[in-house]
Amino acid sequence: MRRELILFLFGAFIAAGQQIGLNASTESTGPVTFSAGAQLVVETVTVTDKRGSPVKGLTTKDFTITEDGAPQAIRFFEYQSLEQAVADTAPFQPDHVHLYDKLGRTQIAPEATGKTRYKDRRLLVLYFDMSAMPQADQMRALAAAEKFIRTQMVSTDLMAILRYAGSSVDVLQDFTADRGRLLSIIETMIVGEGQGLGESSDDASTPDTGAAFGQDDSEFNIFNSDRQLSALQTAVNMLGQLSEKKSLIYLASGLRLNDLNNQAQLRATINSAIRAGVSFWPIDARGLVAEAPLGDATKGSPGNIGMYSGATSLANTANFQQSQDTLYALAADTGGKALFDDNDLAKGIQQAEHSMSSYYIIGYYSANIAQDGKFRRIKILLNTNLSANLDYRHGYFASKRFSQFTAADKERQLEDALLLPDPITELTIAMEIDYFQLNRAEYFVPIVVKVPGRELALAKRGGSKHTLIDFIGEIKDTYGATITNVRDKVNVKLSDATAAQLAKRPIEYDTGFTLLPGKYSIKFLARDAETGRIGTYQTTFVVPNLNKEEKLLPISSVVLSSQRVELKSALYNAVKGKDKAEIANPLVQNGQKLIPSVTRVFSKARPMLVYLQAYEQDAATVQPLAATVTFYHGQNKAFETQPIKVTQAWNNRLKTIPLQFDIALDQLLPGQYNCQLTVLNPIGQKIAFWQAPVVIAP
Numbered sequence: 001m002r003r004e005l006i007l008f009l010f011g012a013f014i015a016a017g018q019q020i021g022l023n024a025s026t027e028s029t030g031p032v033t034f035s036a037g038a039q040l041v042v043e044t045v046t047v048t049d050k051r052g053s054p055v056k057g058l059t060t061k062d063f064t065i066t067e068d069g070a071p072q073a074i075r076f077f078e079y080q081s082l083e084q085a086v087a088d089t090a091p092f093q094p095d096h097v098h099l100y101d102k103l104g105r106t107q108i109a110p111e112a113t114g115k116t117r118y119k120d121r122r123l124l125v126l127y128f129d130m131s132a133m134p135q136a137d138q139m140r141a142l143a144a145a146e147k148f149i150r151t152q153m154v155s156t157d158l159m160a161i162l163r164y165a166g167s168s169v170d171v172l173q174d175f176t177a178d179r180g181r182l183l184s185i186i187e188t189m190i191v192g193e194g195q196g197l198g199e200s201s202d203d204a205s206t207p208d209t210g211a212a213f214g215q216d217d218s219e220f221n222i223f224n225s226d227r228q229l230s231a232l233q234t235a236v237n238m239l240g241q242l243s244e245k246k247s248l249i250y251l252a253s254g255l256r257l258n259d260l261n262n263q264a265q266l267r268a269t270i271n272s273a274i275r276a277g278v279s280f281w282p283i284d285a286r287g288l289v290a291e292a293p294l295g296d297a298t299k300g301s302p303g304n305i306g307m308y309s310g311a312t313s314l315a316n317t318a319n320f321q322q323s324q325d326t327l328y329a330l331a332a333d334t335g336g337k338a339l340f341d342d343n344d345l346a347k348g349i350q351q352a353e354h355s356m357s358s359y360y361i362i363g364y365y366s367a368n369i370a371q372d373g374k375f376r377r378i379k380i381l382l383n384t385n386l387s388a389n390l391d392y393r394h395g396y397f398a399s400k401r402f403s404q405f406t407a408a409d410k411e412r413q414l415e416d417a418l419l420l421p422d423p424i425t426e427l428t429i430a431m432e433i434d435y436f437q438l439n440r441a442e443y444f445v446p447i448v449v450k451v452p453g454r455e456l457a458l459a460k461r462g463g464s465k466h467t468l469i470d471f472i473g474e475i476k477d478t479y480g481a482t483i484t485n486v487r488d489k490v491n492v493k494l495s496d497a498t499a500a501q502l503a504k505r506p507i508e509y510d511t512g513f514t515l516l517p518g519k520y521s522i523k524f525l526a527r528d529a530e531t532g533r534i535g536t537y538q539t540t541f542v543v544p545n546l547n548k549e550e551k552l553l554p555i556s557s558v559v560l561s562s563q564r565v566e567l568k569s570a571l572y573n574a575v576k577g578k579d580k581a582e583i584a585n586p587l588v589q590n591g592q593k594l595i596p597s598v599t600r601v602f603s604k605a606r607p608m609l610v611y612l613q614a615y616e617q618d619a620a621t622v623q624p625l626a627a628t629v630t631f632y633h634g635q636n637k638a639f640e641t642q643p644i645k646v647t648q649a650w651n652n653r654l655k656t657i658p659l660q661f662d663i664a665l666d667q668l669l670p671g672q673y674n675c676q677l678t679v680l681n682p683i684g685q686k687i688a689f690w691q692a693p694v695v696i697a698p
Contacts, residue, residue, distance in 0.1 A: 039365065039366045039369065039398070039399065040075075040363060040364075040365055040366075041067070041072075041363065041364055041365070041366050041378075041396065042076070042243050042277060042361065042362070042363045043065070043361075043362045043363070043378065043380065043392050043393065044080075044244070044245045044277050044359050044360070044361055044362075044392065044393075045063075045359060045360045045361075045362055045380055045390055045391070045392040046357060046358070046359040046360075046390070046391040046392070047359075047360065047382070047388050047389070047390055047391075048357070048388060048389050048391075049386075049387070049388055049389075050387065054357050054358035054359075055386065055388050056079070056081075056358070058079075058360065058382075058384075059077070060074045060077045060362075061383065062382055062383050062384055063360075063362060063380060063381070063382065063383065064380070064381045064382075064383055065362065065364060065378065065379070065380050066378070066379045067366055067367070067368065067376050067377070067378055068368065068376055068377055070367055070368070072364040072365075072366065072367060073364060073365075074362055074363070074364050075363055075364055075365055076243075076361065076362065076363030076364070077360070077361070077362055077363070078119070078243075078360070078361045079358070079359075079360055079361075080119060080120055080244060080245075080358060080359050080360070080361060081120045081358050082120065082121075082122050082156055082356060082357055082358045082359075108160065108171055108174055108175075108238040108239060108241060108242070109174055110241035110242070111241060111242055111243060117242065118158060118175065118242065118244050120156065121156055121157075121158045121175075121244070122154075122156050122157050122158065122247075122353065122356050123158055123160075123175060123239075123242065123244055123245065123246045123247070124157060124158070124159045124160075124246075124247050124249065124349070124352060124353060125159070125160045125161075125162060125235070125239065125246060125247065125248040125249065126145050126159060126160070126161045126162070126249050126251065126349075127162045127163075127164070127232070127235055127248050127249060127250050127251065128141060128142075128145075128161075128162070128163045128164070128189070128251050129164050129228060129231075129250065129251065129252040129255075130163060130164065130165040130166070131164060131165060131166040131224075131227075131228065132228060132252040132253050132254065132255060133251070133252060133253045133285050134253065135191055137253045137285035137286055138191050138285070139191055140285055140287060140345060141251040141283070141285040141345060142186055142189060142191070143345075144251075144283070144344075144345030144346040144348075144349065145186050145251075145346075145349070146183060146186050146187070147346045148346045148349045148350065149179050149182050149183055149186070150179070150183070152346065152349070152350055152353070153179060154353070155177070157177065157353060158175040158176060158177055159173075159175065159176065159177075159182055160173055160174055160175045160176075161173040161182065161185050161186070162235050163189065164228070164231040164232075164235075165480075166227075168231075168419060168480060169231050169234045169235050169238075169419065170480070171238070172185050172189075173185050225255065225256065225257055225262045225265075226262055226265045228252075228255060229255075229262065229265040229266055229268075229269045230265060230269070230412065230415050230416070230419070231419070232248075232250070232269050232273075232280075232330075233265075233268060233269040233272045233273075233412075233416070234416065234419045234420070235248065236248070236269065236272045236273045236276050236278050237272060237276065237416070237420075239276055239277075239278050240272070240275065240276030240277070240278070242277075243277070243361055243363070244277070244361065245277055245279070245356060245359060246276070246277060246278045246279070247278075247279050247281055247336065247352040247353075247355070247356060248273075248278050248279070248280055248281065249281045249282075249283060249348065249349050249352050250280055250281065250282040250283065250327070250330065251283050251285050251345070252282065252283075252284075252285060252327070253284065253285050253286050253323075254284060254286065254320070254323025254324055254326070254327065255282075255323060255326040255327060255330075256319060256322045256323040256326060257322070257325075257326050264406075264408040264412075265408075265412065266326070266329070266330075268409075268412055269330075270329075270330065270333045270334060271396070271397045273330075273334045274333075274334060274393055274395075274396055274397075275396050275397070277393075278334065279331075279334045279335040279336040279352075279355075280330040280331050280334045280336045281331060281336040281337060281338070281339075281348060281349075281351065281352040282327035282328075282330055282331050282336070282338040282339070282348075283338070283339045283345050283348035283349070284324060284327060284338070284339065284340050284341070285345060287341070287342060287343040287345065288341045288342060288343050289320070289341070324338070324340055327340075328340075335391075335393070336352065336355075337351055337352075337355070339351065362380070366398075368398070370398065371398060371399050371400055371401045371404075372398060372400065372401075372404065373397060373398055373399065373400035373404060374397070374398055375395055375396070375397050375398075376395055376396055376397070376398055377394065377395040378392070378393065378394055378395050378396070379394070380392055402531060402532025403532075405532070410529075410532075413527075413532065413534075414470065414472055414525065414527065417525055417527075417534050417536060418472060418474065418523060418525055418536075420536075423535075423536040423537065423538055424525075424534045424535060424536045425535060425536075426533040426534050426535055427451055427452075427455050427456075427526055427527075427528060427533050427534060427535025428451065428452050428455060428535060429449060429450070429451055429524065429526055429535040429536070429537040430449070430450045430506075430537075430598045430599055431447065431448065431449050431450075431522075431524060431537045431539070431598065432447070432448045432596050432597075432598045433445060433446075433447050433522065433539075433541045434446050434447075434556070434557035434559055434596065435515075435543050435544075435556060435557050436556040436557065436586045436613055437546055437554075437556060437613070437615055437654055437656070438514065439652075439653065439654065440547055440617070440653065440654070441516060442514050442515070442516060443514070443515055443516070443517065443543050444512055444513075444514055444585060444586065445512060445513045445514070445515050445543065446510060446511075446512040446585060446587055446596075447473070447510065447511050447512065447513070447522070447524070448508060448509075448510045448595075448596045448598055449471070449508070449509045449510070449524055449526065449537070449598075450506040450507070450508050450509075450598045450599070451469070451506060451507050451509070451526050451535065452506050452507075453501075453502035453503060453504070453505050453506055453507050454502070454503045454504070455528070455533070456469070456502065456507065456528050456530075457528055457530035457531045458494070458499060458502070458530075459530050465493070465494045465495075465496070465499040466491055466492055466493045466494060467491075467492050467494065467502070467507075467528075467530070468489070468490070468491050468492075468528075468529035468530055469489075469490045469492070469507070469509075469526060469527065469528060469529060470488070470489050470490075470525075470526070470527040470529050471486070471487070471488040471489075471490065471509055471524070471525070471526055472485070472486070472487050472488075472524075472525045473485060473486045473487075473511070473522065473523065473524040473525070474522070474523050474524075475513060475515070475520050475521070475522050476520065476521050476522075476523075477518060477519070477520060478518070478519050478520075478521075483515065483520065484513050484515075486511050486513075488509075488511075489529070490509070492507070508595065508598075509526075510595075512585055515543050516543070517543050517544060517545035518542070518543060519540065519541075519542050520540065520541055520542075520543065521538065521539070521540045521541075522537075522538065522539060522540075522541065523536060523537070523538040524536065524537045524538070525537075546615060547617070551686070552686060552687065552688050553614060553625075553679055553680075553681050553684070553686040553687055553688040554614065554615045554617075554688075555612055555613065555614045555615070555679060555688045555690070556586075556612050556613040556614075556615075557612065558610065558611075558612045558677055558690045558692070559587065559594060559596045559610070559611045559612065560596065560597050560600055560602075560608060560609070560610060560675070560692070560694065561594050561595055561596055561597050561608070561609040561610075561611070562595075562597055562602050562603070562606045562607070562608060562609065563595050563606070563609070564592045564593065564594050564595065564609070565592065565593055565595060566591060566592055586611075586613060586658070587611070594609060594611055599695075600692065600693065600694045600695065601694075601695045601697055602665060602694060602695070602696055602697065603665075603696075603697050603698070604665045604666050604668065604670070604696060604697070604698060605666075606665075607662050607663055607664050607665065608661075608662075608663040608665055608694075609660070609661070609662060609663075610629060610659075610660060610661035610663065610677065611658070611659070611660045611661075612658075612659050612660075612677070612679075612690075613656050613657065613658050613659070614656075614657045614659060614679055614681075614688070615654045615655065615656055615657070616649070616654075616655040616657065616681075616684070617653060617654045617655055619655060619684065622647065622648075622649040622655055622657070623681055623682075623683040623684050624645055624646065624647045624681075624682070624683070625645070625646045625647075625657055625659065625679055625680065625681055626643050626644070626645050626646075626679070626680045626682065627643065627644055627646070627659050627661075627677065627678065627679045627680070628640060628641050628642070628643045628644070628677075628678050629641045629661055629663060629675065629676070629677050629678075630675075630676045630677075630678070631668060631673045631674070631675055631676075631694075632673060632674040632676065633671065633672075633673055633674075638668060638669075638673060639667055639668055641661060641663055644659070644661070646658075646659055659679065665696055668696050669696070670696050670697055670698045671695070671696060672693060672694070672695050672696075673693070673694050673695075673696060674691055674692075674693055674694075675691065675692055675693070675694045676689065676690070676691045677689070677690040677691075
């Protein structure tokens with residue numbers, strides 16, 4: 001694969017306008033207060049008397065809050081009454097359940113500013129880590145969830161269902177009290193989904209499979225554990241949009257860390273949960289385990305001396321205990337409780353439900369606006385003489401400036417941005433996706449990304465200016481499985497002349513993938529590594545199966561451009577020399593690359609270049625083609641090129657016929673046009689049309 005970054009010195013780039021949101025009413029006549037860099041801190045405080053009963057009727061005057069010893073002014077206060085309701089005596093009947101057409105891949109709906117959406121409701125989240133459970137444990141976890149919903153869920157409970165299957169966190173159901181809806185989601189979840197991503201060991205308990213020696217699994221285990229913890233952090237960040245207390249029931253078959261390699265992500269996940277007011281309630285889906293000393297029949301025999309020395313049995317026990325230690329840490333550090341060695345998994349869900357009693361929501365804007373990432377200690381006291389117990393989080397970690405991020409922090413920022421369902425618009429990104437048929441099965445998909453140069457920061461090092469950009473992209477199929485991805489860290493050195501032009505020109509990055517026909521989704525991310533500003537672009541696209549095209553003439557995407565560049569003149573080449581992807585790229589010919597115009601804005605002073613391919617794979621011999629390009633202004637034809645006749649084809653099975661135009665635009669007035677391409681095969685009596693809007697600039 002070849003990836004290049006080019007400082008685009010021609011054409012114009014239309015940036016998206018800034019969006020400004022107003023949260024306050026314009027009719028307010030009171031004094032206006034502006035806050036810069038203020039951070040809202042929300043605390044959920046449970047106040048109970050000596051008997052353990054909730055204390056009601058308190059107001060803001062009854063509480064004193066300090067942060068690192070400094071008093072804080074309470075700006076938001078609300079009481080959440082969660083009376084201990086009794087579960088229905090009759091279980092939810094099966095005939096009340098109806099299967100929905102498909103799983104709802106929704107998002108956790110946020111709350112409006114200053115409002116609590118789920119007042120006096122208990123928020124429970126069922127989180128199924130399918131990547132960390134074999135099939136038997138998945139069935140046991142789903143059965144426990146179904147049992148709780150049918151027989152133990154009470155009227156004050158609202159439940160959401162989240163799933164992680166190794167690629168992304170899917171919100172299958174937002175918070176709801178509809179037990180029929182919840183049961184339908186549980187019953188339509190696929191057992192075995194995401195299985196196979198669990199880590200394998202490299203110790204005395206490792207099965208002897210007779211395979212040749214290869215790289216060990218330690219690097220994979222580190223990455224996989226980080227992904228599991230990062231997925232938990234993503235779920236927590238979704239829930240952080242809600243002010244109420246949340247309990248996340250984490251159903252998994254353990255989670256084992258790899259020495260100190262996963263500690264940074266574990267700490268980040270726990271800190272995010274504390275900030276979001278989420279407590280973890282892990283449930284070991286393995287239940288009560290009575291394992292044989294040398295392992296059960298689900299894995300092969302170790303076949304080494306450890307079978308006789310006791311090392312295998314010790315390694316099995318250590319691995320099992322370590323997988324539970326992480327679950328215990330997640331629960332203990334966030335105020336939850338883990339359920340181990342119990343076959344009644346629904347009991348763990350009940351524990352999370354019963355732990356949440358009535359509480360107060362208290363919010364304040366921290367007087368310390370420093371973004372240093374340090375721990376802030378919180379202390380809450382009652383001003384009354386009432387003898388009561390207060391349960392709340394005792395501190396949080398402040399946010400960090402990007403300049404203070406460690407390497408691990410920067411990686412987590414990229415992972416979080418890639419997993420977020422909504423795009424980030426700190427940087428403006430435009431993208432064009434095309435396709436060209438390589439053979440009867442595969443298509444080459446070139447992707448061009450543009451970022452405005454004025455939005456990038458320049459740094460001066462070693463006497464020259466440079467800009468540093470991180471690019472990361474991921475393509476998934478309709479089932480959410482990752483098909484391919486790309487990752488580049490680009491350091492572009494600029495001279496004084498090119499640096500001056502950067503403010504007026506976009507930077508262009510292009511890459512390419514080989515895909516099969518089908519529907520895909522792409523998410524592409526660019527980050528200015530100097531400031532940490534991120535822009536994401538996500539969309540769906542279709543690679544058609546041109547082999548099934550019978551009525552129309554099969555053609556590729558139509559590429560509109562205003563320039564060709566020498567490959568060696570690119571400011572940055574991610575891969576030196578030629579590789580297979582460059583040879584397959586039809587936009588590269590005779591050492592020059594055609595640069596697609598993503599915005600399709602063209603200057604009259606430069607010609608428009610049009611390129612496409614037609615395919616005649618079913619024809620015995622090459623049949624001549626005629627093509628023309630027409631510009632329409634409204635309903636009127638403004639300009640049409642002379643028809644060109646093409647008789648030459650490439651020497652391949654597809655009989656690929658390249659078509660290209662070099663169109664002078666000086667006859668067109670500035671404005672918006674509809675560009676139409678027409679390709680005709682007179683012998684085969686087939687035709688192809690293509691249209692797209694373009695803008696002609698002076």
